[in-house]
Amino acid sequence: xxxxxxxxxxxxxxxxxxxxxxxxxxxxxxxxxxxxxxxxxxxxxxxxxxxxxxxxxxxxxxxxxxxxxxxxxxxxxxxxxxxxxxxxxxxxxxxxxxxxxxxxxxxxxxxxxxxxxxxxxxxxxxxxxxxxxxxxxxxxxxxxxxxxxxxxxxxxxxxxxxxxxxxxxxxxxxxxxxxxxxxxxxxxxxxxxxxxxxxxxxxxxxxxxxxxxxxxxxxxxxxxxxxxxxxxxxxxxxxxxxxxxxxxxxxxxxxxxxxxxxxxxxxxxxxxxxx
Amino acid sequence: xxxxxxxxxxxxxxxxxxxxxxxxxxxxxxxxxxxxxxxxxxxxxxxxxxxxxxxxxxxxxxxxxxxxxxxxxxxxxxxxxxxxxxxxxxxxxxxxxxxxxxxxxxxxxxxxxxxxxxxxxxxxxxxxxxxxxxxxxxxxxxxxxxxxxxxxxxxxxxxxxxxxxxxxxxxxxxxxxxxxxxxxxxxxxxxxxxxxxxxxxxxxxxxxxxxxxxxxxxxxxxxxxxxxxxxxxxxxxxxxxxxxxxxxxxxxxxxxxxxxxxxxxxxx
Ligand SMILES: Nc1ncnc2c1ncn2[C@@H]1O[C@H](COP(=O)(O)OP(=O)(O)OP(=O)(O)O)[C@@H](O)[C@H]1O
Ligand SMILES: [Mg+2]
Numbered sequence: 126x127x128x129x130x131x132x133x134x135x136x137x138x139x140x141x142x143x144x145x146x147x148x149x150x151x152x153x154x155x156x157x158x159x160x161x162x163x164x165x166x167x168x169x170x171x172x173x174x175x176x177x178x179x180x181x182x183x184x185x186x187x188x189x190x191x192x193x194x195x196x197x198x199x200x201x202x203x204x205x206x207x208x209x210x211x212x213x214x215x216x217x218x219x220x221x222x223x224x225x226x227x228x229x230x231x232x233x234x235x236x237x238x239x240x241x242x243x244x245x246x247x248x249x250x251x252x253x254x255x256x257x258x259x260x261x262x263x264x265x266x267x268x269x270x271x272x273x274x275x276x277x278x279x280x281x282x283x284x285x286x287x288x289x290x291x292x293x294x295x296x297x298x299x300x301x302x303x304x305x306x307x308x309x310x311x312x313x314x315x316x317x318x319x320x321x322x323x324x325x326x327x328x329x330x331x332x333x334x335x336x337x338x339x340x341x342x343x344x345x346x347x348x349x350x351x352x353x354x355x356x357x358x359x360x361x362x363x364x365x366x367x368x369x370x371x372x373x374x375x376x377x378x379x380x381x382x383x384x385x386x387x388x389x390x391x392x393x394x395x396x397x398x399x400x
Numbered sequence: 401x402x403x404x405x406x407x408x409x410x411x412x413x414x415x416x417x418x419x420x421x422x423x424x425x426x427x428x429x430x431x432x433x434x435x436x437x438x439x440x441x442x443x444x445x446x447x448x449x450x451x452x453x454x455x456x457x458x459x460x461x462x463x464x465x466x467x468x469x470x471x472x473x474x475x476x477x478x479x480x481x482x483x484x485x486x487x488x489x490x491x492x493x494x495x496x497x498x499x500x501x502x503x504x505x506x507x508x509x510x511x512x513x514x515x516x517x518x519x520x521x522x523x524x525x526x527x528x529x530x531x532x533x534x535x536x537x538x539x540x541x542x543x544x545x546x547x548x549x550x551x552x553x554x555x556x557x558x559x560x561x562x563x564x565x566x567x568x569x570x571x572x573x574x575x576x577x578x579x580x581x582x583x584x585x586x587x588x589x590x591x592x593x594x595x596x597x598x599x600x601x602x603x604x605x606x607x608x609x610x611x612x613x614x615x616x617x618x619x620x621x622x623x624x625x626x627x628x629x630x631x632x633x634x635x636x637x638x639x640x641x642x643x644x645x646x647x648x649x650x651x652x653x654x655x656x657x658x659x660x661x662x663x664x665x666x667x668x
């Protein structure tokens with residue numbers, strides 16, 4: 126019996142204490158584990174690089190990446206690239222998310238819109254948005270608008286589906302309760318259906334972070350003077366792997382920051398889920 | 401103002417065109433300050449009837465209306481405002497994203513009351529149901545009994561012309577249920593709303609109601625309307641024990657066959 130602790134008591138009695146056998150699932154990891162894990166990984170990486178087993182042209186050591194990164198920051202080379210990328214992704218994300226949420230709501234509450242719009246959305250959704258990037262550039266030119274547009278389109282689709290399903294899955298009991306107090310259509314949407322859908326909407330936003338980063342880089346690699354994607358492409362053409370890695374690290378940091386921002390917003394918007 | 405249920409019936413038709421007659425020919429009048437309990441075996445149409453009274457479902461036949469004898473108190477103006485009906489649902493139906501206070505304020509918002517006034521009224525009713533101090537809690541932070549009380553406060557806060565309750569205590573444990581029955585009685589003594597109270601607990605019905613409506617099953621019809629002629633606030637008094645039990649027994653006698661039948665069908 127794994128869950129019990131056996132003790133022999135003085136009078137020859139045996140005491141078996143029952144332990145919580147679920148505890149290994151609930152045990153929280155101490156706070157220092159995360160930084161230690163990352164640090165450990167970096168140390169191993171650094172060690173491997175220093176043995177010379179892997180050439181620094183293929184996989185540069187972390188120390189080199191940090192050094193080059195610092196140079197690019199100090200020399201001011203990184204900022205215009207980062208700024209260009211930030212503008213595109215933030216604009217694209219916000220526009221796409223708002224449009225997606227709006228369309229999702231409409232599809233969710235109007236049977237007519239659902240009948241007309243859902244098949245359309247369903248048939249457009251599986252198209253990888255990278256595939257229509259050249260098309261968008263053809264229509265909108267190779268400037269900023271086309272880049273923002275492709276990100277917005279890529280974000281809008283997961284947002285439409287998540288919002289739609291959040292709205293459709295509103296508990297009929299809540300709806301009944303609201304209507305019994307005299308809530309009309311507008312109040313029903315504002316006070317019941319939307320708050321009920323917020324958790325699914327946020328799940329959609331999380332998915333969209335990855336999508337938006339992917340499309341950002343793709344768009345910048347096809348045609349852009351500035352941007353992290355353009356930077357990565359430039360240095361990989363020059364075979365400067367370390368600088369390519371700097372760009373990759375910046376992207377990963379961007380993703381992390383967006384995630385944190387969303388978590389913060391989520392706690393603000395749906396406190397009833399995180400109490 | 402009386403509530404009149406006039407020859408109401410409800411037939412459900414499913415996708416294959418099969419009909420289920422849930423209710424048939426229901427006649428019932430609920431007067432001012434009257435507490436009517438509806439009992440009946442599972443599936444006899446209690447919830448269906450309550451939903452129709454609440455205006456959440458349309459009857460297939462008959463009609464349900466409020467009737468005012470003589471001139472209305474507030475003149476013509478009083479007639480233009482629709483009667484206020486409040487429902488306490490079996491599954492509580494609080495909004496999880498609203499605190500207790502905001503939940504109780506919901507109905508008041510729909511009445512168009514200002515913020516200050518809403519807050520004041522909501523607090524009063526939260527205190528009345530014994531939830532003072534829990535205004536800022538979310539429903540998931542409350543026990544089942546507390547949630548039910550919040551639901552009752554939300555319904556009472558709009559000072560309804562008609563209060564509907566669908567098995568409000570059935571999710572509670574036996575002890576909490578007894579305590580809540582007493583609290584309901586006390587609340588009712590203060591507010592005296594006319595009330596339709598659905599329950600499958602016969603003791604509860606006899607304890608709370610002026611009249612007990614016994615429904616039969618398949619189709620749901622009124623088997624009997626039984627006035628409970630015991631002093632309202634002394635029904636658990638040992639002196640009334642015998643009469644109380646006689647009421648319970650005769651109601652049980654009316655629905656026993658139906659209830660057994662429901663069990664057999666339910667296990668099929
Ligand atoms: N939406 C519906 N569609 C079809 N049939 C329904 C529907 N709602 C209820 N019924 C049927 O109507 C009958 C009455 O249902 P109702 O929910 O009113 O019973 P009830 O008396 O409240 O039962 P319980 O005590 O178990 O809550 C049942 O036979 C049920 O199957
Ligand atoms: Mg029911």
